[in-house]
Amino acid sequence: MRDWSTLRPEQISQEMNFELATPAWQYQPGHVSMANKQAEGVAYLCRLLEREGLALLADEVGMGKTFQALGVMHLLWQAKPEARVLVMAPNKSICRHWQNEHQQFLQEHCRPPVPADTAAAGAATICGNLAALCEQVRDPDKRFFLVTTHSLSMLGDGNVEGGDAGAGNSEDPAVRAKRIADGMRLDIHAALPGGFDLLVIDEAHYFRNIHGGSQRVAAGEGFFGKAAAPLARKALLLTATPSHKGMQDVRNILGFFKDIAPQPAPELLRRYALRRLRLMPTQDNNYVTKHSYRRELAVPASFGANSLSELFFAFYQKRLGKKMGRKILYGYLEGFESLGAATLPEAQAAGGDTSSKDFHKAPDSELLSAMSAEFHGLFGRLPDHPKYDATIAKLVPRALRDSDVPLHHNKHLVFVRRIPSVRELTQRVNRAYDELYIPLLLQAWGLKANDPVAQNWKASNWSRSGFAALTREVTERYSKRGEQLEAPPALDDAGGEQPAAPHDDRLGSVVANLFVVKRHAGKEDGQDGGKEGGSERTDCANVRLRFRKPESVFSLFLEPAADYRGAGYSACYDSIDGHKSLYATAARDTRLHRHKLAGEPQPPEHYVPAQITPTAQELETAWGLIHPLLTDSEREILDGWRCRIGVAENFANYLREGFLQASPVMVELYCWFTAFRLEQWKNQGKEKTRSYDHASAPERYRMFVEYAKLRMPGSLMLAYFREALPSFETLCKKIAGYKPADYKKKWTVLTQMHNPAWYASGASGDRDRLIIGFNSPFFPNVLVATSVFQEGVNLHLQCRQVHHYGIAWTPGDNEQRVGRVDRLFGRVYKELAQPGSTTLDIHFPYLERSFDEDQVGSFVRHKHGVEAAMDFCLQDAFDKAIDTTLAPGEWKQYLRTPASGAGQRPDPYGAHF
Numbered sequence: 001m002r003d004w005s006t007l008r009p010e011q012i013s014q015e016m017n018f019e020l021a022t023p024a025w026q027y028q029p030g031h032v033s034m035a036n037k038q039a040e041g042v043a044y045l046c047r048l049l050e051r052e053g054l055a056l057l058a059d060e061v062g063m064g065k066t067f068q069a070l071g072v073m074h075l076l077w078q079a080k081p082e083a084r085v086l087v088m089a090p091n092k093s094i095c096r097h098w099q100n101e102h103q104q105f106l107q108e109h110c111r112p113p114v115p116a117d118t119a120a121a122g123a124a125t126i127c128g129n130l131a132a133l134c135e136q137v138r139d140p141d142k143r144f145f146l147v148t149t150h151s152l153s154m155l156g157d158g159n160v161e162g163g164d165a166g167a168g169n170s171e172d173p174a175v176r177a178k179r180i181a182d183g184m185r186l187d188i189h190a191a192l193p194g195g196f197d198l199l200v201i202d203e204a205h206y207f208r209n210i211h212g213g214s215q216r217v218a219a220g221e222g223f224f225g226k227a228a229a230p231l232a233r234k235a236l237l238l239t240a241t242p243s244h245k246g247m248q249d250v251r252n253i254l255g256f257f258k259d260i261a262p263q264p265a266p267e268l269l270r271r272y273a274l275r276r277l278r279l280m281p282t283q284d285n286n287y288v289t290k291h292s293y294r295r296e297l298a299v300p301a302s303f304g305a306n307s308l309s310e311l312f313f314a315f316y317q318k319r320l321g322k323k324m325g326r327k328i329l330y331g332y333l334e335g336f337e338s339l340g341a342a343t344l345p346e347a348q349a350a351g352g353d354t355s356s357k358d359f360h361k362a363p364d365s366e367l368l369s370a371m372s373a374e375f376h377g378l379f380g381r382l383p384d385h386p387k388y389d390a391t392i393a394k395l396v397p398r399a400l401r402d403s404d405v406p407l408h409h410n411k412h413l414v415f416v417r418r419i420p421s422v423r424e425l426t427q428r429v430n431r432a433y434d435e436l437y438i439p440l441l442l443q444a445w446g447l448k449a450n451d452p453v454a455q456n457w458k459a460s461n462w463s464r465s466g467f468a469a470l471t472r473e474v475t476e477r478y479s480k481r482g483e484q485l486e487a488p489p490a491l492d493d494a495g496g497e498q499p500a501a502p503h504d505d506r507l508g509s510v511v512a513n514l515f516v517v518k519r520h521a522g523k524e525d526g527q528d529g530g531k532e533g534g535s536e537r538t539d540c541a542n543v544r545l546r547f548r549k550p551e552s553v554f555s556l557f558l559e560p561a562a563d564y565r566g567a568g569y570s571a572c573y574d575s576i577d578g579h580k581s582l583y584a585t586a587a588r589d590t591r592l593h594r595h596k597l598a599g600e601p602q603p604p605e606h607y608v609p610a611q612i613t614p615t616a617q618e619l620e621t622a623w624g625l626i627h628p629l630l631t632d633s634e635r636e637i638l639d640g641w642r643c644r645i646g647v648a649e650n651f652a653n654y655l656r657e658g659f660l661q662a663s664p665v666m667v668e669l670y671c672w673f674t675a676f677r678l679e680q681w682k683n684q685g686k687e688k689t690r691s692y693d694h695a696s697a698p699e700r701y702r703m704f705v706e707y708a709k710l711r712m713p714g715s716l717m718l719a720y721f722r723e724a725l726p727s728f729e730t731l732c733k734k735i736a737g738y739k740p741a742d743y744k745k746k747w748t749v750l751t752q753m754h755n756p757a758w759y760a761s762g763a764s765g766d767r768d769r770l771i772i773g774f775n776s777p778f779f780p781n782v783l784v785a786t787s788v789f790q791e792g793v794n795l796h797l798q799c800r801q802v803h804h805y806g807i808a809w810t811p812g813d814n815e816q817r818v819g820r821v822d823r824l825f826g827r828v829y830k831e832l833a834q835p836g837s838t839t840l841d842i843h844f845p846y847l848e849r850s851f852d853e854d855q856v857g858s859f860v861r862h863k864h865g866v867e868a869a870m871d872f873c874l875q876d877a878f879d880k881a882i883d884t885t886l887a888p889g890e891w892k893q894y895l896r897t898p899a900s901g902a903g904q905r906p907d908p909y910g911a912h913f
Contacts, residue, residue, distance in 0.1 A: 002079045004050035009039040016109045032287050038064055042071035044274055044911035049234045054258045056273040061240040061819025063278045069200050070105045083197035086145045090203050093767050094792040095146040099124045100737030134187045149206050152219040155180045174218035181222035185231050199232035203791050204239040207256045208249040241812035243873040275909040280832050296895040299845035301390035309383040391845045395782050396432040400664050401716050407723045407777055411799035414784045415817050417806030422759040425784045429757035430509040437511035437667050444671035445474050462510045471539040478681045512754040514540035543670050550584035553697040559587045560652045561623040564642050568618030620705050625712045626721050637725055646741030651728050654747050662753035662778035668716045676707045723777035735775045757782035760789050791816050796826025803843040811863045857891030858883040864894035872908040
């Protein structure tokens with residue numbers, strides 16, 4: 001399709017499919033659907049690029065802007081196979097997301113699908129910085145390049161990535177950045193005469209500020225160029241909020257890439273932009289906008305009878321008023337998010353956050369720190385903060401398993417503005433989950449909370465050493481009666497376990513930490529007697545290893561059924577030295593060879609299959625216990641995978657890691673095993689009972705399976721299995737970038753995800769694993785984030801609850817935040833298509849009768865007033881001053897509630913043919 005000026009969506013649907021559930025899908029003129037909108041978007045963007053050389057895709061968040069851009073790129077490569085395309089995205093995580101989406105687009109959306117080997121040959125090249133980009137474009141075989149927006153901000157530093165060292169420190173950093181960027185653009189032109197064929201800018205509102213002397217702005221001016229030798233022949237800009245702070249942003253963004261005459265924003269949008277509103281399908285085949293399901297909720301926090309902390313905040317507000325005067329801007333104040341925790345040693349060790357939108361130090365920081373230190377000196381603790389307590393009550397379930405509440409209701413996305421709040425909220429949520437875990441552990445050991453052994457553990461602050469003492473003392477109660485206790489598993493190493501990160505003990509769950517194997521480089525300290533292979537293990541870690549290591553018969557429990565339904569196993573491998581039996585290894589080979597998985601090698605010669613028991617009774621797995629409890633539709637998914645064994649095996653790996661590493665299933669499994677083991681100890685020597693002590697390993701295993709079978713209905717294991725099943729392939733392809741049939745994938749990304757809550761800030765690394773974990777049913781259940789997760793991140797597969805613990809900077813920022821979960825094909829999307837009602841809940845916690853309530857109320861009222869204009873990208877600059885004239889509670893009338901009949905609305909700047 002070389003003539004883009006007359007492209008129509010009917011032609012687009014001949015080349016690509018935007019509705020995978022319908023393989024024969026074709027564009028239908030006049031039909032309302034998101035697939036139709038995406039086909040129209042590709043055609044219209046091509047027309048704009050042909051006519052103007054510049055196009056702005058400003059669709060509402062969550063409408064598939066990436067896939068529409070990939071559609072444009074695909075048409076470009078069809079017309080010109082050697083075309084070079086550059087995508088600039090905010091950070092490396094989003095670059096990897098583009099890389100994954102590109103591969104999926106080629107193999108699943110193109111007509112005909114691009115073969116895997118061809119798709120791999122055309123894979124995107126991610127460049128670490130602009131200097132690497134200049135080097136990579138010289139390779140004639142590479143067509144698609146990705147680089148971060150952040151790379152523009154690095155050019156003005158003294159040790160610039162381009163190797164510029166001759167300017168000295170006297171040159172202004174912005175001037176230096178522009179000069180270096182301009183030189184890099186000319187280097188690219190030397191390698192690519194005429195520049196890139198297409199430049200795509202993701203989150204283009206990053207270039208809305210043309211003043212202020214920032215390095216990124218200056219470098220962007222030099223790197224993109226305009227009239228003289230522009231970086232690319234055509235530029236496609238993507239942003240859901242082109243008027244992020246005000247209408248002047250539209251011209252500023254476009255002006256980075258083309259000389260734009262002064263014009264009102266509506267005229268520019270009509271000429272260059274495509275802006276449509278997101279539509280979600282309902283069960284009755286209608287389509288609704290966000291106003292039909294978004295629900296904003298006030299979450300008040302009060303001091304109640306805590307007069308001491310209330311007095312602290314009363315003095316704080318009085319001093320704050322004297323310090324800052326009458327006009328106070330919202331969002332800056334630390335006192336309504338944290339309590340000066342930065343003064344504490346663990347907070348000082350946290351490191352910095354690189355986001356300019358988040359704050360370590362605010363105008364009230366010194367005041368709050370001084371007052372908190374004074375309070376701590378008088379009372380030995382920091383004052384209570386009711387806003388934390390009110391928020392935690394929303395984030396933590398009443399019980400680990402409530403049959404009336406789906407698991408995904410435990411997923412919460414929390415945004416903060418203050419850096420200390422990220423860590424403080426994370427720690428408090430994990431401690432609240434511990435309060436759910438600890439009674440279960442005590443019950444499994446036959447203890448009540450007032451038992452002296454339990455009290456000793458509590459007095460140790462629920463420490464590992466305290467728990468080790470508890471397990472020793474309880475087991476000694478039975479050994480003193482002369483009963484033989486079962487020895488710990490003879491495991492020669494930690495089974496690939498990784499030590500917890502240095503800050504886990506401070507911020508993480510103390511119970512989850514019990515399941516972590518701690519590696520020691522030097523001599524063991526003898527803390528709990530569970531030392532092997534240079535590691536220290538609690539009883540929790542030992543039990544987890546039983547279910548993980550193939551030489552333990554209990555490793556069979558988390559293996560798939562032999563037929564992926566309910567069949568068990570009757571063989572194991574004896575190792576060459578005769579001292580080990582490899583159960584899980586034999587089970588895996590049994591499955592793979594029975595189902596003739598292509599390319600799977602034969603078992604090693606030195607393993608000799610042997611019957612586990614003389615009676616050859618099959619050993620069941622958890623899958624066999626779960627399969628009869630599934631619905632028909634769930635069993636249908638598993639049955640479909642029997643023809644795609646690689647997917648079933650990959651799902652098994654995913655479940656095993658999720659159960660053992662990243663969910664409360666491990667706590668449940670430990671409690672089952674401990675209570676079962678305790679029951680066997682108590683029954684030893686009694687008549688008409690099987691002797692657990694003298695039973696073989698397979699016989700003990702069968703006894704445990706019988707015990708677990710009674711507890712499987714209503715269990716966490718069943719709930720997580722059912723939640724993971726329908727979303728697995730989508731998670732692989734859309735979030736993780738894995739092939740669903742890659743059964744050799746070990747899902748190590750879930751390792752160290754044992755905490756119910758974790759955080760993402762500029763100081764936290766490896767954000768990809770947090771994104772994968774949060775989009776899975778597994779941990780983290782609560783993700784606390786600064787603005788680093790405000791844009792360009794998909795967090796929608798399991799979550800439909802957003803909490804604004806710290807208010808967004810602008811209504812545009814607020815919309816970006818909510819857009820992380822309000823997206824096509826996410827949890828809200830799926831529930832809207834099912835019987836019953838659903839909502840996307842947006843929480844605003846606040847401290848009653850304080851400046852905090854004033855600032856939340858001001859923001860909600862102002863946001864309500866500009867949202868209609870914001871849909872059309874026409875809002876004015878946002879007033880950040882706190883309005884203290886509102887009557888108490890008056891602002892709550894501006895909270896959004898689901899509007900019945902809020903169906904389709906006209907698109908602000910639609911596609912016209």
